[in-house]
Amino acid sequence: MNLKKYISKNYLLNDFAVIFYLAIFKLLLHLLTNTIYNFHRDEFLYIEMGKHIDWGYVEVPPLIGIYSKIAGDLLGGSLFAYRFLPALSGAIIVLLTGLMVKEMGGKRYAQILAAVSVILSPLYLRTGTLFQPVPFDQLYWLLGAYLLIRILNRNETKMWILFGLVCGLGLLNKYTMLLFGFGVFIGLILSVQRKYFLSKKFWIAGGISLIIFLPNLIWQHQNDWVVFEFISALGSQQLVNFDPFGFVLTQVFFVWMAFPIALLGLYFFFFSKSGKNYRPLGWIYFSSFLILLFLSGKHYYLGPTYPMLLAGGAVMIQRWIEKKHRHWFKPAIVGLLIFFSLGIFPYGLPILPFPQLEKYVKYMADNYGLAEALRWEDGKLHRLPQDYADMTGWENQVAHVAKVYHNLPPEEQGKCVLWCSNYGGAGAVNYYRKKYDLPRAITLAGSFYTWGPGELPGEIVIALGFDKDDFGNWQNVDLATTIKHEYAREEKMPVWICRNPKKTLQELWPDWKRYRF
Structure with a gap:
């Protein structure tokens, strides 16, 4: 038997297998590191959504609630369980990146280069760690992009149906999927592929997307189109600090050493003869970039586009190497990419203890100009990302609240309401409440407001956060303790005990609607 010939044909060593192994590596990378740090503030909100399944929420469409339900009920509800799904999503993104390269004519080296670029990019390291809509948004964009390439490359118009399904599900996950749809529309108009507007299946795909998305539109109508109120609040509270230069600079940091490959991907789609067929992908990036820049969008909203660019750039690099017979470039490029990316892994993966992390990011900011990674939504630079x-600090915070609660007389415990100033605090209490024997917490923040104040009138309230002036409804307000967090966003959190209310929480709740953002 010719063993070499057998191995070369063996499915365990073909192109797909190699990309699959890289995807598995990506998955394991997250599974081994995703429990080093505690839950993220936003994760507590999404976990709570899994307990209130609906066709929409104040902040996001409904799918994250379904994912939360799966992680909570089927996977066990641990930190590892919730973060397994984004890790899996990140692995599939790596696989799709390699498949896009292959579909565009890239050989094994190009597939490996693009996949490794995605694995090493700080953005995808971060999003593959956190349970939130973002990694699934990236996945739906990439699924749509892969199907689009199949359509453009093979004229497989039947794929439009599946494309419509993916876009519809993407819209139920995150509204930024609209950017993808708009980019596809513009890309087809402005390219030789405009012929697809004459395809019946193209319009059927649009109809499928709309039908899938329709329940959320109905929910929005029934809830006074709260999404626009949320976007307005987001713009006035967070995006008001938008810096165009910072937006552009952050795009470079997101893919780090692979950014030149992404730029080559843009060139491939717009100016290369061999990439002309895939020009709509270039328009997806360019149109999304301009819209987000003009509307002061969050930096990471553009994140789903980079695997497309990296795929195109990898194809171009491989063809240049083969044309010039510079084959020694192949290991050199991958080696340099890995070498210069390892040094910034802590920005993407939560692997350093916080004291070491603080020293590390300060050193990188002072010596390598990476201060932008320390800029928060308030527009200021801080000591940690x-x-x-x-x-x-979340469980420590809950433990302090529990101590205050259990120091109350039994008759007051039965009347006590836990009220938090933000959804992170409320979500943390609700996640750890069984462990610490606590009642469910409430807050006015976002979707928590729609879930109401509960049944207790608020005769006794333990309030986490706030200023004393916020408690005009209670005649007796005492400071129970102050929780100190060395590295958390809220370094000091007062805990108040409020007694003798003038009105019940149920009476006040409708008037407090204006405070939910």
Whole structure:
């Protein structure tokens, strides 16, 4: 038997297998690191959504609630369980990146280069760690992009049906999927592929997307189109600090050493003869970039586009190497990519203890100009990346609240309501409540407001956060303790005990609607 010939044909060593192994590596990378830090503030909100399944929420469409239900009920509800789904999503993104390269004519080296670029990019390391709609948004964009390439490459118009299904599900996950749809529409108009507007299946795909998305539209109508109120609040509270230069600079940091490959991907789609067929992918990026820049969008909203660019760039690099017979470039490029990316792994993966992390990011900011990674939504530079500051102190906070609660007389415990100033605090209490024998917490923040104040009138309230002036409804307000977090966003959190209310929480709740954002 010719063993070499057998191995070369063996399915365990073909192109797909190699990309699959890289995807498994990506999955294992997250599974081994995703419990080092505590839950993120936003994760507590999404976990709570899994307990209130609906066709929509104040902040997001409904699918994250379904994912939360799956992780909570079927996978066990642990930190590892919730973060398994984004890790799996990240692995599939790596696989899809390799498949896109192959579909565009890229050989094994190009597939490996693109896949490794995605694995090493700080953005995808971060999003593959956190349970939130973002990694699933990236996945739906990439699924749509892969199907689009199949359509453009093979004229497989039947794929439009599946494309419509993916886009519809993507819209039920995150509204930014609209950017993808708009980019596809513009890309087809402005390219030789406009012929697909004459395809019946193209319009059927649009109808399928709309039908899938329709329940959320009905929910929005029934809830006074709260999404626009949320977007307005987001713009006035967070995006008001938008910096165009910071937006552009962050795009470079997101893919780090692979950014030149992404730029080559843009060139491939717009100016290369061999990439002309896939030009709509270039328009997806360019149109999304301009819209987000003009509307002051969050930096990571553009994240789903980079695997497309990296795929195109990898194809172009491989063809240049083969044309020039510079085959030694192949290991050199991958080696340099890995070498210069390992040094910034802590920005994407939560692997350093917080004291070491603080020293590390300060050193990188002072010596390598990476201060932008320390800029928060308030527009200011802080000592840790914002996501990491939101991933510490939660259980300690709940433990302090529990101590205050259990120091109350039994008759007051039965009347006590736990009220938090933000959804992170309320979600943390509700996640750890069984462990610490606590009642369910409430808050006015976002979707929590729609779930109401509960049944107790608020005769006794333990309030986490707030200023004393916020408690005009209670005649007796005492400071029970102050929780100190060395690295958390809220470094000091007062805990108040409020007694003798003038009105019940149920009476006040409708008037407090204006405070939910």
